[in-house]
Amino acid sequence: MEGTGQRPAPRSVFVTGGNRGIGLAIARRFAAAGDRVAVTCRGAEPPAAEGLLAVRCDVTDSQQVDQAFKEAEAAHGPVGVLVANAGATHDRLLLTMSEADFTSVVDTNLTGAFRVARRAMRGMLGQGFGRIVLISSTAALHGAAGQSNYAAAKAGLVGFARSLTHELGPRDITCNVVAPGLTETDMSRALTERQRQTLLGRTPAGRLAHPDEVADAVAFLAGAGYVRGAVIPVDGGAGLGH
Ligand code: NDP
Numbered sequence: 520m521e522g523t524g525q526r527p528a529p530r531s532v533f534v535t536g537g538n539r540g541i542g543l544a545i546a547r548r549f550a551a552a553g554d555r556v557a558v559t560c561r562g563a564e565p566p567a568a569e570g571l572l573a574v575r576c577d578v579t580d581s582q583q584v585d586q587a588f589k590e591a592e593a594a595h596g597p598v599g600v601l602v603a604n605a606g607a608t609h610d611r612l613l614l615t616m617s618e619a620d621f622t623s624v625v626d627t628n629l630t631g632a633f634r635v636a637r638r639a640m641r642g643m644l645g646q647g648f649g650r651i652v653l654i655s656s657t658a659a660l661h662g663a664a665g666q667s668n669y670a671a672a673k674a675g676l677v678g679f680a681r682s683l684t685h686e687l688g689p690r691d692i693t694c695n696v697v698a699p700g701l702t703e704t705d706m707s708r709a710l711t712e713r714q715r716q717t718l719l720g721r722t723p724a725g726r727l728a729h730p731d732e733v734a735d736a737v738a739f740l741a742g743a744g745y746v747r748g749a750v751i752p753v754d755g756g757a758g759l760g761h
């Protein structure tokens with residue numbers, strides 16, 4: 520039914536950074552629902568048994584993005600669900616942060632999402648259907664010392680999603696944001712024990728998120744047709760809904 524979000528599997532799904540961590544959990548969720556899933560990777564591919572199509576792509580390179588979409592589309596058809604998940608940190612206090620420290624993190628987390636969303640839009644407009652989910656962070660909403668580059672990039676995703684929501688108007692193409700709190704992956708394992716304990720102290724759930732719990736929110740948004748420009752925190756209550 521048009522406009523209701525009820526598009527049955529198999530959908531063509533494209534997940535950036537889907538070879539590990541949160542992205543892999545998201546990719547597995549769609550594959551388990553019967554969708555055809557392409558995941559980008561730069562080095563290590565996801566385990567072959569996962570049934571995911573691995574496509575080479577660094578999201579800081581528009582040509583690689585275009586090539587990865589061509590491969591995914593050739594195998595699965597036009598992308599109907601895009602999850603811009605690829606992300607990286609490079610933490611520094613502002614006084615010691617170089618311009619490259621700042622721009623490289625923005626390039627991956629924010630401009631990378633722009634590159635894949637722009638590329639996906641062609642196919643979505645053509646098929647009159649699309650679900651774009653951008654993986655942000657609670658750092659976007661609350662800030663984090665040492666992460667001015669990362670928090671600015673992740674906050675930028677919110678303005679980006681809401682602007683696309685206005686541009687897309689009544690079309691059955693949505694763009695929403697998921698903002699995870701601390702989640703059990705390589706990225707959070709890089710924190711010191713003290714940093715982890717400080718963050719957990721502010722989290723009513725008293726534990727980190729499991730990547731599958733972020734995938735829950737993404738799967739919901741991939742089905743929801745009337746949720747647009749929203750930011751869904753998956754943070755164990757740290758922001759009490761904000
Ligand atoms: P990981 O460090 O475990 O994985 C990061 C993923 O992003 C990898 O697949 C990595 O690919 C990919 N990636 C990084 N840079 C690029 C690039 N330039 N081009 C293509 N792919 C790239 O992180 P998580 O799984 O934890 O993070 C996933 C998302 O969730 C990120 O956007 C992150 O900012 C966000 N997030 C994570 C939180 C956490 O606590 N873990 C909390 C809040 C948000 P490769 O294997 O090639 O390096």
